[in-house]
Amino acid sequence: MDSKAFWEILKSRGITFVAGVPDSTFGDAYNYMVDDPEITYVPAVREDVALGIASAAYFSGGLGGVMMQNSGIGNIVNPLTSFSLMYKIPVLLIVGWRGFGGPPNDAPEHWIMGVKTPEILDLLGVPSVVMEPESLESDLDRLLAKIKQDSVPGALLVRSGMIS
Amino acid sequence: MIDRYIAIQAIMQRVESNDLVLSTTGMISREVFVTHDRPANFYMIGSMGLLSSFGLGLALQSPGKRVFVLEGDGSALMSLGAMPLIATERPNNLVHIILDNEAYESTGSQPSISSKVDLAEIGKSCGYAYVARVEDMEGLEGVLEDARTTISGPRLILVKVGIAPIKDIPRVSHAPTEIRDRFKARVQSAS
Numbered sequence: 224m225d226s227k228a229f230w231e232i233l234k235s236r237g238i239t240f241v242a243g244v245p246d247s248t249f250g251d252a253y254n255y256m257v258d259d260p261e262i263t264y265v266p267a268v269r270e271d272v273a274l275g276i277a278s279a280a281y282f283s284g285g286l287g288g289v290m291m292q293n294s295g296i297g298n299i300v301n302p303l304t305s306f307s308l309m310y311k312i313p314v315l316l317i318v319g320w321r322g323f324g325g326p327p328n329d330a331p332e333h334w335i336m337g338v339k340t341p342e343i344l345d346l347l348g349v350p351s352v353v354m355e356p357e358s359l360e361s362d363l364d365r366l367l368a369k370i371k372q373d374s375v376p377g378a379l380l381v382r383s384g385m386i387s
Numbered sequence: 388m389i390d391r392y393i394a395i396q397a398i399m400q401r402v403e404s405n406d407l408v409l410s411t412t413g414m415i416s417r418e419v420f421v422t423h424d425r426p427a428n429f430y431m432i433g434s435m436g437l438l439s440s441f442g443l444g445l446a447l448q449s450p451g452k453r454v455f456v457l458e459g460d461g462s463a464l465m466s467l468g469a470m471p472l473i474a475t476e477r478p479n480n481l482v483h484i485i486l487d488n489e490a491y492e493s494t495g496s497q498p499s500i501s502s503k504v505d506l507a508e509i510g511k512s513c514g515y516a517y518v519a520r521v522e523d524m525e526g527l528e529g530v531l532e533d534a535r536t537t538i539s540g541p542r543l544i545l546v547k548v549g550i551a552p553i554k555d556i557p558r559v560s561h562a563p564t565e566i567r568d569r570f571k572a573r574v575q576s577a578s
Contacts, residue, residue, distance in 0.1 A: 240448065265447065265476060268468035272440040275469075279444025282574040287444070305433025306441075310563045 224356040226255035229386050232360055233288070234261060236367055238315060240280040241265070242273035243290030248319030252386045253290070270295030271302045278312050286370070292319045293340045293380075294333065303347055303376060311374035315367070316349070320380045329383075344378055351378035354385050389524055391486050391548035392418050395457070397524065398484065399423035401531040402455060407445060407574065411438045411458035413493030414552070415486060419457060420559045426569035430559045436465030439473060439483060446478035446541075449574055453480050453534075460487040460501035467509070470543075474514040477540040483515070484544045496550050507545040516540030522547045 229252055242265040245253050256262050267273035270291045277287030291299075296318070307314060322329040322337020329337060336343075344351045350369045352362045363379065370377040395418045402408055402423070409429045410416040416430040431438045442456035463470070463485045473481060489502040507520035516538050519530040530544050559566070 240444075242444070263447070265443070265472070267440070268472050269466075271437060272466060272469050272472065275434075275437045275440025276444035276447070279441060279448045282445065282571045283448045284575060302434050302437050306431070306437055309433060310567045312567060 224359065224386055226250075226252040226386060229359075230255055230259060230262070232363065233317075234259075236363065237286055238288045239263065240277065240285060241288040241290055241317075242267045242276040243288075243317075244268075244270055244273060244292065244295060246290070246292035246319030246321070248292070248321065248381055248383050249290065249317075249386060256290075270298040274299050274302045274307065274314060278307065278314050281312050281314065286313060286315055286367075288315045288317055290317045290319075293321055293336050296336065296340065296343055300347070303349060307376045308348060312376075313370045313374050314376045315370065316376055316378040318351075318378050318380050320353075320382045323382045340380065349376050349378055351380055354379055354381045356385060388522060388547060388549045389527065390551040391415070391488060392422070392551060392553055393524070394486060394527060394546050394548050395419055396422050397527055398455070398457065398531065401534075403453070406453045406455060407449070407570075408455045409438055409442050409445070409457065411435065411462040413459065414556070415457055415459055416559055417556045418553065421553070421556060427573035429570045430561070430566055432559055432563070432566075436462055438462060439466055439469040442481060442483070443469065443473050443476060443478065445574065446481040447476065450478070450480055452574070453482060454478075456481065456483045458483075458485060459492075460485060460489060460499050460506065461491045463506055464499060464501065464504075470510060470515075471513040473541050474510075477516070479516070479537055479540055481541040482534050482544065483510075483541060484546060486546050486548050488548045488550050490550055492550055492552060496552075505545075507543065510543035510545070514540075515543040517542040518545075519543070520545045520547070
């Protein structure tokens with residue numbers, strides 16, 4: 224899927240306020256987003272900082288986005304449990320899934336989190352879907368419905384090579 | 388040196404009805420709650436260190452409202468990276484107040500490193516549009532008066548306060564979702 228198509232789908236669902244930390248998974252989609260005047264992007268210094276910033280969108284009646292790498296899930300465990308899930312403040316996590324499938328895929332630092340990513344999100348009670356380009360719209364709508372219904376954060380997991 | 392509780396009372400007296408006030412986990416939220424509970428207060432009862440990031444997001448999302456961030460030295464030090472981010476995003480409606488007692492008072496007053504590091508100097512280096520360090524009530528009243536005028540970017544106010552726990556101070560009694568809902572209504576309200 225090309226970057227423009229990816230962002231048009233997200234923007235049409237109201238994702239226009241995004242904070243994050245870059246990941247190579249997103250490739251050109253990062254540059255496309257930063258250049259898109261319809262998206263406000265805050266280049267956060269850490270994933271927890273990005274979560275705090277993006278969550279503000281909920282209070283204006285919107286839904287914020289957090290772009291991050293799955294290694295950053297470790298940095299948002301406490302904000303998820305004692306902020307997002309406790310106050311029930313939804314946000315969409317757009318997570319680059321490094322180390323998908325475990326060794327020998329990707330670099331060693333991604334092996335463990337690559338395997339554990341869905342389990343950690345499940346354990347925390349954060350719903351997630353894995354991006355498949357052909358069904359992104361319906362999968363995303365299902366995730367967004369769950370986010371809205373339960374008023375919780377949700378994660379779109381994006382594997383390497385899905386967006387060009 | 389000012390007692391923090393007295394500093395919080397002075398700040399809350401200066402807050403206007405349309406202003407959003409965010410307070411960090413621990414004693415600061417309890418003291419804001421006891422001093423002046425209002426729907427436009429967001430008590431961050433957990434997530435130490437997250438407050439300034441949330442405040443930045445709100446300031447960017449609600450440019451028509453002043454956003455007061457009230458945190459401690461421990462909270463500011465935990466997310467020090469948020470300070471240069473606030474300074475570079477430059478919201479002119481953000482008033483970042485650090486109530487610095489050089490200790491983790493809520494957990495038993497263990498010392499923090501802010502006795503050896505000047506958080507106001509860090510704020511200057513980050514590029515806040517206005518940085519003040521105050522150590523007495525006169526100084527605090529002066530900078531709060533200054534904060535009524537709009538300048539080109541965020542303000543950082545470092546208030547050196549003493550360790551003076553209020554005995555049996557209650558916890559914030561509102562449920563988290565109640566804090567959220569009444570705050571959300573105030574964010575969306577025009578006045």
